[in-house]
Amino acid sequence: MRQRLTQFLILGLILGIGLGYVLHSSYDSADPFLAAWSDYLKLLPDVFLHLIKMIIAPLIASTIITGIAGMGDSTALGRIGAKAMAWFISASFISLLLGMVLVNWWQPGLGVNAVASAGVDLATKELTVRHFVLEIFPTSAMEAMATNNVLQILLFSVFCGVALSAIGEKGRIIVEFAEAVVQMMLQVTGYVMAVSPIAVFGAAASIVAQKGLGILATYGVLAGEFYAGLAILWIILIAAGSLFLGKKIFLLIRYVREPVLITFSTATSDASLPRMFEALDRFGVPRRVSGFVLPLGYAFNLDGSMMYTSFASLFIAQAYGIHLSFEQQILMLLTLMVSSKGIAGVPRASLVVIAATLNQFHVPVEGVALLLGIDTFLDMGRSGTSVFGNAVATAVVCRAEGMLQPPLDPDAPLPDAPHDTAEHGRKGLHLDQGQ
Numbered sequence: 001m002r003q004r005l006t007q008f009l010i011l012g013l014i015l016g017i018g019l020g021y022v023l024h025s026s027y028d029s030a031d032p033f034l035a036a037w038s039d040y041l042k043l044l045p046d047v048f049l050h051l052i053k054m055i056i057a058p059l060i061a062s063t064i065i066t067g068i069a070g071m072g073d074s075t076a077l078g079r080i081g082a083k084a085m086a087w088f089i090s091a092s093f094i095s096l097l098l099g100m101v102l103v104n105w106w107q108p109g110l111g112v113n114a115v116a117s118a119g120v121d122l123a124t125k126e127l128t129v130r131h132f133v134l135e136i137f138p139t140s141a142m143e144a145m146a147t148n149n150v151l152q153i154l155l156f157s158v159f160c161g162v163a164l165s166a167i168g169e170k171g172r173i174i175v176e177f178a179e180a181v182v183q184m185m186l187q188v189t190g191y192v193m194a195v196s197p198i199a200v201f202g203a204a205a206s207i208v209a210q211k212g213l214g215i216l217a218t219y220g221v222l223a224g225e226f227y228a229g230l231a232i233l234w235i236i237l238i239a240a241g242s243l244f245l246g247k248k249i250f251l252l253i254r255y256v257r258e259p260v261l262i263t264f265s266t267a268t269s270d271a272s273l274p275r276m277f278e279a280l281d282r283f284g285v286p287r288r289v290s291g292f293v294l295p296l297g298y299a300f301n302l303d304g305s306m307m308y309t310s311f312a313s314l315f316i317a318q319a320y321g322i323h324l325s326f327e328q329q330i331l332m333l334l335t336l337m338v339s340s341k342g343i344a345g346v347p348r349a350s351l352v353v354i355a356a357t358l359n360q361f362h363v364p365v366e367g368v369a370l371l372l373g374i375d376t377f378l379d380m381g382r383s384g385t386s387v388f389g390n391a392v393a394t395a396v397v398c399r400a401e402g403m404l405q406p407p408l409d410p411d412a413p414l415p416d417a418p419h420d421t422a423e424h425g426r427k428g429l430h431l432d433q434g435q
Helices: 005-026 032-071 074-106 129-136 141-146 150-193 196-211 214-218 220-245 248-255 257-266 269-283 287-300 303-319 326-342 349-360 365-372 375-400
Strands: none
Touching: 005 032, 005 196, 005 257, 032 141, 032 150, 032 196, 032 257, 032 269, 032 287, 074 220, 074 287, 074 303, 074 326, 074 375, 129 150, 141 150, 150 269, 150 287, 196 257, 220 248, 220 303, 220 375, 248 257, 248 269, 248 375, 257 269, 257 375, 269 287, 269 375, 287 375, 303 326, 303 349, 303 365, 303 375, 326 349, 349 365, 349 375
16 A cells, blocks of 8 residues: 555545445435434544644654754754745745636626525634734643644744754754654654545545535536636646756656645645655655745645635625725735734634635625535645645755755655564563463
8 A cells, every 4th residue: 555555545535435425315414324424434534634643743843853953054044944934925925816816807706696694603803913923932842732733833843953953962862862753753654644545535425425426516616716726826836846946846746646635635734744744855855954844834835725715705705796996805915915824723724814804804704604515625625735835845945955865766665663473473572381
């Protein structure tokens, strides 16, 4: 399975859609049996995501600490961070602008019978500058790791890495420990990823069993145009990446295909973070670069989600027949640009940002209900695009620093834990000879 994970992921996706369609066609939507089986199937991706979240905190912390401590130059850290943020801001603005241009061109919201829906509570009050700033700084490193708060883990690990670099040889034992943790967590990642096709199967089957294939037809125009927009965004990202990487951009696509597919299938970027580290390792990005830029990108560089927020906000305005001038739309883009940077740790993040923005521009917040039925399907595309955008950003920053290494075999197997016969398994045990 490790050698052919991509094929197994695609197979799991197809089989899951097939099983979901059979269940949806065989039972009424109100049938308790269908609800029970949908819940059982959803258990598979839920368990997988729990295992992934188990990996994230120790992997990010140890990776950043070893990367910065090994860099030995705080100036280089600042330079890499500045280049990364310049790319993130540029990519975010282009993504938002693309969403605005396409939704004005295609106008998918025209003719939609928008009906206000009560009871949509997305906790928009959490999206404030104060909340965002406080969310960056941890009060406890242990709490940050326990809650998988990437921004707080990132900040704490940067402090630790710089401090270890400053104290030199005295901190060598901690650096070596962190390096061992990195290797251990990558090995654990390999074990967890072996069950990812099963998780993809359960996720697809559960969604289709509940919603049916009709979910794609109900909002077919919106979904089709949004995915066409994502395809254009991919072309832009590939073109921008090729300016720095040349033809290697297509090699990068080959290396990151599995993390992107995992993200698309599970509709969450967390699922692919450990695997993305490994993919970038093999592409030739040193861990001192990917360990810093990639987690930073997961917090600040959400290309697919950025395009979705502008696309969806203007779609809702169109659905309610509300005309927004060019100046208002540009102001909306700038609002989304700022507010989307504070979504780390907020449930249903993109919808929260959209609701907060609509409220400021006097567009009915209840319009978010128009997106709820198809949001999961759209989330698959925007999450996969965001992950790919982070891979491109990390590779570009590495190339700009002149630190890109020769690529390794993307399909080389990971090392296995020792295993052989039952006799070998008894090694070191004092057993009763009469057994």
